[in-house]
Amino acid sequence: MSRHRLYFNLGFGASLAVSLSAFAVEAPTVHVYNWYDYIGPTTLQDFKRDTGIALVYDTFDSAEVLEGKLLTSRSGYDVVVASNFSLPTLIKAGALAPLPREQMPDFKNMDTDLLAKLANNDPGNQYAVPYLWGTNGIGYNIDKVRAVLGDxxxxxxxxxxxxxxxxxxxxxxxxxxxxxxxxxxxxxxxxLGLPPNSTNPEDYKKAEALLLKLRPHIAYFNSSKFISDLSNGNICVAVGWSGAMLEAKTTAEQAGNGVKIAYSLPKEGAPVWFDTLVLLKDAPHPEQGMAFIDYLMRPEVIAPVSDHLNYPNGNRSATTLVAEATRSNPAVYPPAEAMATLFTLQPLPPATERVRTRIWSKVKNGQ
Structure with missing residues (x-):
């Protein structure tokens, strides 16, 4: 799920692997694979300072790149940041190691409500712990929407x-x-009142009919362009990720262009996604990998990451340490009643994926 803000801005279209030369490979060492620009500005340096463990830190730009690397070869990584919808595939393939709780004293800080939702992709929470998470909803230009549809x-x-x-x-x-x-x-x-993870082809025909009816009124489908277009007033509504909408809002405010952006989590319910920390089964440095995972479960470590990236973390004990402007923003930290309406997405059988791909092609082409 490509929702990481500087990836959009820089427009990277290929896999990106950046090793931090500041962390020379020396024993003990941990090899980490994460989304591009998805860590706090000092988190890695602080980890080395606090633990004495050096890092080799590489990045990727899409879930497909990550899965391809993990499923086709020995990657050489210890810890990977994997999205929740990738977990069933990775677990089934035997790519992940169960996380030994005795090596995670800070697991007690994890939000039990989030763990319950994550268990839909990782039964029993055996393989993954939440890192950062977010929702899919509606970003909109307050003034333009009011002008078109009224108060x-x-x-x-x-x-x-x-x-x-x-x-x-x-x-x-x-x-x-x-x-x-x-x-x-x-x-x-x-x-439409149908299961969001349906495998029934008849359900998809109904979704196809709805989207084809709406298609003439949709300017474009794109997973990056909407951020700048929303922030500069070129569009008035976008369906996308919570953090991306907050980025558009911040960009407009910094530009002083008068564009006022808000993010809405629809009352009917919406997808919630998690990026998680996992240990690979063939990790060459499992002990150091577990140390890195546990380090990111410390409240004082993960709170600045949320402040920097505008995404909530999975650590209940860290909430009071997150900046007030971030933790009190319902677009970042949804209230309990909104959380109860959220649903997770599941990987679907290949036959259903082919149905979705065909439908999407028709919808994008408007026919």
Whole structure:
């Protein structure tokens, strides 16, 4: 799930692997593989200072790159940051090692509600612990949406973008959606009252009909362009990731361009995703890998990461250490009633994936 902010801005289209030369390979060492620009500005240096363990730290830019590396060869990594929807595939392939709780004294800090949701992808929470997480929802230009739909615009509902009479009007100021069938089709299914992780082809026909009806009013499907377009007023609504919408909001405020952006988590429910810390089964340095995982479960370590990236973490004990502006923002930390409506996405059988791919191609082409 490519939702990491500088990846968008820099427009990287290929796998990126950047080793930090500051961390010369020396014993003891841990090899870590993470999304690009998805760590605190001093976290790695602090880890080496506090533990005496050096790092070899490489980065990637898509879940496909990560899975390809882990499933086709010995990667040489100890710890990897894997999205929750990748976990069932990695677990089934035997790529992950169970996490020994006795080596994770800081596991007690994990949010039990988040662990329960993550268990949908990692039964029993055996292989993964939450790192950062977020939601998929609606980012919108407050003034433009009000001008088009009035003061009673349903900004708290998927009706804003899935009711044709609303979308037809919003199409005048520009609507964008993620170019991601694995994320958009589940939302469409959920809106129709169908299982978001359905494997029933008839359910997908209904989602296809809905999206094809809406297609003339959607400016484009893209998983990066919407951030800058929303922040500079080129579009007025986007369906995407919580952190991306907050980035657009911050960019507009820093530019002083008068564009006011808000993020809505629809009341009907929405996808919640987790990026998790996992230990590879063939990790060459498992002890150091466990030390790195446990280090990131320390409240004082993970709180600055959330502040830096505008994503909540999976550590309940860290919440009070997160900046007030971040932890009190319901777009970052949804309230309990909103959390109860969130659902996780599941990997689907190949036959269903082919159905989704065909539908998405038709929807993007408008036919």
């Amino acid at each position: 009673k615009a349903p900004v708290d509902s998927w009706d804003l973008v899935f009711k044709e009479e609303n979308l037809a009007k919003l199409g005048e100021c520009g609507v964008a959606m993620l170019d991601s069938p694995s994320e958009m089709l589940p939302v469409a299914l959920h809106y």
